[in-house]
Amino acid sequence: MLAPSAGAQQPAAPAAPATRLQQMESIYQKELSARHIPLLGKYLIELQRQAAGATNKPAYDAEIGRIQQIISAGGVLDLIAMQKAQSGTMPMPSAMPPPVPAERKEALIALAPALAQSVSPTPPPDAPTALIGEAEWRIELIAAGSYDILLHYACPELNQPVKIRVEFNGQIIEKDLDADRTTKNAETFRIMRLGSLVLTGDHRGETLHLSAGDKTSPKVTLKSLLITRPRAPAPNP
Incomplete structure (x- = not known):
């Protein structure tokens, strides 16, 4: 051997x-x-x-x-x-999220159609979702920092891409919603990241504007527009 x-x-x-x-x-x-x-x-x-x-x-x-x-x-x-x-069978676990530091307050803002100052075309009162051509919301307070803008939407059919546009504090975020991102039906929702918003100071009482293609022929049903802190990258295995 x-x-x-x-x-x-x-x-x-x-x-x-x-x-x-x-x-x-x-x-x-x-x-x-x-x-x-x-x-x-x-x-x-x-x-x-x-x-x-x-x-x-x-x-x-x-x-x-x-x-x-x-x-x-x-x-x-x-x-x-x-x-x-x-x-009462066990104490609340101690590993609850720690208190939010000042710079992370208002870390998520959820803008639903029912909370908008204006929506076109006009949805039924208090509707949880709405076909969106354009909409505006008043942001009462958003702290300085970097944010991700996420679209929570349904869009079952597209003949051509729809340009999603967000405007706030002089910044413009644009992204095309194309056929690869359509949903199974009008009741199935998914989330798409539109881009990043960077604020150098706190902002109060300012208006955020959202548009989604041709407002006379809307294709996108909005559940909410989410403004959230960027997620930390996952640790390398």
Whole structure:
């Protein structure tokens, strides 16, 4: 028998258990975040709508802040732990999102059709979605920093690309919505990143304008326009 050559390639050592766990946790968090953030965004929109006419506005503001905090931290909730904590079978887990630093306040703003100052064509009152040609919202407060602009939309059919355009504080963000980004039907929604908004100072009471192609023949159904802090890059495996 021949002894194995000293220069023969040895099989790669298996990944350490801790590394495999980190990879699995990263995938798990990413998958949960993709599912939770749209639901949290929908809840946030409803809170904002009800807060506009509420008599106990501080309570609504506190809940809005809590949801924004969760979304800023990645949007992942341990629902089983929360349910057990509410039933008294276990204490609330300590790994809740930490308090939001001042620079991360208002880390997510959800602009729904029902919250717009104007929408064309005009949707039914309080409609949760709307065909959008153009719309305007008043932004009460947005802190300085960098933001991603996300379109939460449905668009089942396109004959040609639709140019989505966002204008705020003298900045213009444009992106084409093409046939590759259509949805299964008018009730199926997806999220598309439009671009980045960079603010060097805080802004109060300014108007954001959105347009989506020809306003006389709209193709895009809007659920919300989301303004959120950019997500941190995933750790390398």
